[in-house]
Amino acid sequence: MNIICHQSPSIDSIYHIPTYQYKKEQDFEFIGAPSVHEHIILNNGCAVLMFEIAGKKYEFDGDLVCGKFTHAPKIKIVFKNTCQKLTIIRLSACGMFRLTNTSIASMVNKIAPGSIIDMQLETEQSPEQYIRSVESIMNAESQEASYVLTRQIIRYVNANFTELPTNPTKTVAEHFGISENSLRRYFKKYLGINLSTYIITIKRKKMIQALYENNYDSLSVRENGYYDQSHFLNDFKRLYGVPLKEYFSNIQLMRNHAPDLMHFLYHCNIQSSI
Secondary structure (H helix, E strand, O other): OOEEEOOOOOEEEEEEEOHHHOOOOOEEEEEOOOEOOOEEEEOOOOEEEEEEEOOEEEEEOOOEEEOOEOOOOEEEEEEOOOOOOEEEEEEOOOOHHHOEOOOHHHHOOOEEEHHHEOOOOOOOOOHHHHHHHHHHHHHOOOOOHHHHHHHHHHHHHHHHOOOOOOOOHHHHHHHHOOOHHHHHHHHHHHOOOOHHHHHHHHHHHHHHHHHHOOOOOHHHHHHOOOOOHHHHHHHHHHHHOOOHHHHHHHHHHHHHHOHHHHHHHHOOOHHHHO
C-alpha cells in the first residue's frame, strides 16, 4: 500500500503512485469522485495529467493545485517517466487557504498550475521536504480561533449530516452559539463552499464510497442522507452524466488496473481528516 495517513490538522493523507508499474506512454482514464478535500499533485516529470470538470478541459505536465470537487472530474494520466514518483497530497477539508495567492472560493472545481502556491521553495526539493514545508505553513494557522471552531463544526456536520434539515445553517449556528453570518464567513474563508454544498458533497462522496465497497442498496442510500434510490439515481446522473451501471463497470475496471489509486480516491474516511 502506497497510501500514508497523516494525523495532522493540515494533511489528511499522501499517495505515492508507483509509476514503475506502468510503461512510458501508457495511459488510463477514469471518472473521479466528489471531494471535500483539496489536493496538491507533485508531478516530478512523471506524467501528463488531463482533467475535464463541468465541461472545461485542463492539461498539465507540471505540479498542480486542485480545489474541492463538488462535481466529479474525468481524469486521464499519460505516463512519460516511470523512474520518478507521482505524489498526491490530500489536505484536510479546511484546506488550502494559507497556501495559495488565489481566492479559495475560486478554487472549487478548479485545477491550476502549482506556480500559484505562495511558498519560497527550492525547485529541487524532494516530495518529503515539500510535504514538511506544507505542514509548517499550514500549522502556523491551525491555532487561530475561527479555524479551530470551523474544524469542530465540520466534525459535528460529518457525524450528523443525515439528520440536519434542508437548510442547515440556522441549526448548526445555534448548536455552536454563533450567528449564521459568522458560520457563512468561516466556511467561505476556510472551505470556499457554503455549508449546504459541503453536506451535498459529503452525501455524494459517501454514496460513491458505498458503490466502491459493493455496499450499495436501498439501506445505504437512506443512511447516507438520500430520501430514496430514485433521488440518488437522479442526483448521480446529474453529477456524472452516465448511468449508474456504466459508472459501476468503470469502477470495477479501475479497481483491477490501479487498486491503490482507487482506494485513495474512494475509500478515504472523511471523519479521520478533520
